[in-house]
Amino acid sequence: xxxxxxxxxxxxxxxxxxxxxxxxxxxxxxxxxxxxxxxxxxxxxxxxxxxxxxxxxxxxxxxxxxxxxxxxxxxxxxxxxxxxxxxxxxxxxxxxxxxxxxxxxxxxxxxxxxxxxxxxxxxxxxxxxxxxxxxxxxxxxxxxxxxxxxxxxxxxxxxxxxxxxxxxxxxxxxxxxxxxxxxxxxxxxxxxxxxxxx
Numbered sequence: 001x002x003x004x005x006x007x008x009x010x011x012x013x014x015x016x017x018x019x020x021x022x023x024x025x026x027x028x029x030x031x032x033x034x035x036x037x038x039x040x041x042x043x044x045x046x047x048x049x050x051x052x053x054x055x056x057x058x059x060x061x062x063x064x065x066x067x068x069x070x071x072x073x074x075x076x077x078x079x080x081x082x083x084x085x086x087x088x089x090x091x092x093x094x095x096x097x098x099x100x101x102x103x104x105x106x107x108x109x110x111x112x113x114x115x116x117x118x119x120x121x122x123x124x125x126x127x128x129x130x131x132x133x134x135x136x137x138x139x140x141x142x143x144x145x146x147x148x149x150x151x152x153x154x155x156x157x158x159x160x161x162x163x164x165x166x167x168x169x170x171x172x173x174x175x176x177x178x179x180x181x182x183x184x185x186x187x188x189x190x191x192x193x194x195x196x197x198x
Contacts (some may be wrong), residue, residue, distance in 0.1 A: 004030075004153035007072075008145035015153075016071035020046040020094040024178050025197075027088070027096060029154025034133040035147075037106030039123065040154075041098060042180040043187055045165045049093035051174070066141035068092045074149060076130075076140035083127030086135050088144065088151075099126050099166075099177070101133075102185040125187040163194035 007015050007030075016023055024046040032038050060068050066075040066089065073089040087095040101123035103110055110122045110132035123129040130136070144151045159181035164173050166188060179186050181196055 004155050006145070007151045007153060012072040012143065012145050012151070013070065016088060016090050018071075018090060020048055020090040020096055021176060023088070023090045024096045024176070025160060027098070028160055028178060028180050029156070029158040031104070031152040031154070032098065032101060032133075033105070033148075033150040033152070034135060034139070035106075037109050037133050038101070038150075039104035040102040040180075040185075041100075042102050042183040042185045043098075043100035044178050045097040045099055046176040046178075047087075047095050047097065051171055067095050069141060070143065072144050074140065074142055074144060076135060076137055078137070079127070084130035084136050085126040086130055086133075086139075097126060098129060100124050100179070100183075100185055100187045101129050102180075102183065103132070120184050124185055128187075160197045161190040161194050162197060163190045 024044040027041050027044050030041050032041055063077060064075065066073055067087070069089055071090055075087040075089055075095055077085055079085055085097060087097050089095045103119060103122045107119070111117050113134060114122055114128065114132050123132050142149065161179045161181050162175050163177050164175060165177045179190060
């Protein structure tokens, strides 16, 4: 069920101590677990310190402090006063937003938290994903090899779609959204103009 080996210690740091775009692509096909609940990462977005859409653009603050932590750190934040979002820190000030997950384990618990049974809709967006996995601010600013978190490498590279990010107004055209080609668990379909990478 879990697939590849867990990323921990030096291996976890090395995986994330890279350019956020590279990490965002590499995360597709990895398995993200929070306790006994989780699944396959199918959609990500990359953000950088010099990116006007990034929370790190204006430098460190109390809210984004975790984003300036070590590679492999977790940054959780609140949006619209109702949704949590989870990001994995790469180089300091850069991070990858986890946008969608293919549920694989703890599906009944996810469904109870989300109050629905439609499998493709359980984790098809960053807020939905956090609700399904039980992620909130209490799980902010800790490493991905620190329970309840665990991240497992994917078994093989996946065909990837690349397109503009969603739900932002600044630097919105940057092609920094990545998704598993053909997945029915994405938050939204990729535009027809999106690029497919083997």
